[in-house]
Amino acid sequence: MSRPAPAWLAEFQAGFGAVIRTPLDRASGTLTAATAAYDPQLCAEALDGPLSRGRERLAVYNRQYWFRLFTVLQAAFPLTARLMGYWEFNAVAARYLLARPPRGWDIEDISDGFRPYFEDALDESAPALRLTWIECVRIDAAYREVFRAETLPPLRPLESDAAALLTGRLVPLPAFRLVEEHSQLVALRTTLMANALSATVDLPPRLAQPQAWAIVRREGGTERIPLDTREADLLTLLGRHPVAEALAHLESACPAEERADLPQKVRAWLARSIELGFWCSLRRDR
């Protein structure tokens, strides 16, 4: 294999890398390169050019690094970025990228840890708004996870599987996620994806009741399917417990006035979930 690289190259690249990752300054109301913070040794190595001084020439790379990564995160979390506004979104994104600089070959991988970071980073002084941002980032993350998920065929149970359905455990399709919204965020996200304009959008009005959605990828693209709130509860429980246990949990959490109809509804929801291909297998635990 190749000879080792010279030692000076490590030092040079460490210095250049630090310059590139220098946070952009927000004080002026636009993102500008903080060239005074650059490593003086690297600046001495950078020649002045016909158009700008050495530090300014390094700043091109500094700005490119941040704007390129902001763009990737904005594209991966379009609902969150557009509702929050790019200025505020980029502030969280910058802190995230400082804490977790990119390490993989695929630039899209920088989005992998963003949702939990974003949720932890939110200001707790405005709880209602905080919950909205959490819903936004979870909806964006759900779409992203569904897009990247492994392709598996949906479960099509046979009659002989009937007995195992009660004791077994339904395994969700990798390209399936559940989300909940308190304002029409899922529909808004679809509109935003079809609209290349980058302006900040207003928060949609709050719904009278929360709405649950199944997000599922199929051959022709990603679909969103509206769910009854209790139906979403059932699907969540089925993803965590064997079927019989999930049903027991659902029943115990169900208000008394809804219990009479519950068995019939559960049968219909269960059949629908299989028909819509939300599961990929039935695991027989025992």
Added chain:
Amino acid sequence: MALSPEQSDSLRRARGLAPEALGIGLRVPHYDYVLDHLPPVDYFEVISENFFGRAPTPRARLERVRAHYPVVLHGVGLNLLGHAPLDDRYLDALARLADAVDAPFVSDHLCWTGAQGVSHHDLLPTPYVPELVELAAERAHEVQRRLGRPFAIENLSSYVEFRSSTLSEWEFYSAVVRESGCWSLLDINNVYVSSHNHGFDADSYLAAIDFSRVLQVHLAGHTREPNGTLVDTHDHPVSDPVWVLYARAWRMGGPFPTLLEWDARIPPLPEVLAELDKAREARQ
């Protein structure tokens, strides 16, 4: 440029494309149009790393395109001039992808992209010194051997030069191509951008190119910053001076397969195809 019969034959086999082939860098907004209309494009080029991940949709789309067109691979993450050794897992993934699409050739840039475990997702210059010619040439040779297919090295667009350089950019680039036994991917826009930013003569650059080693030429647009610096953004049509330089390169070393890159503010495909038509005109 008159090539010997041996050079012509070697070049033809390495390219695996018609000498006048015109291609487009395939990007997400264009997949549906391409698959619905099968436009008259000789070949497509894709960014290798976009297909290393686990998301199945990009790979499935690529396979559908590949059923109709030759596909060449263009990387942005090899880190040829990184201090760290070449990444075996990266090379394995690249080789698997190249085999899967039966790429006529594979390319990446003469640059570094990451250090100390951090990937900057940018194409970064180093000082241009003989010590790094040897390093890059040896590594590029190894990449070509591992891939088992022609590997082309692309010249960089750059925004800074370093005091410790002892070679010009074109001397450095030409030496790496020559000593590696690999091939050249000559980006005409990059030549123009660097010549403008650093104040050198683009013709001197072209004069140093051994066109018998040029597998492909790239064209793209750039952006002018307020202080006049040109940035290789691939978000505009190709500029007039770049077309002039392309025509000059064609006279010096054509024919060669050409590819148009458009990576941001991407217009509908018919607009990109119209831009590609300008390459035909520039060759007259």
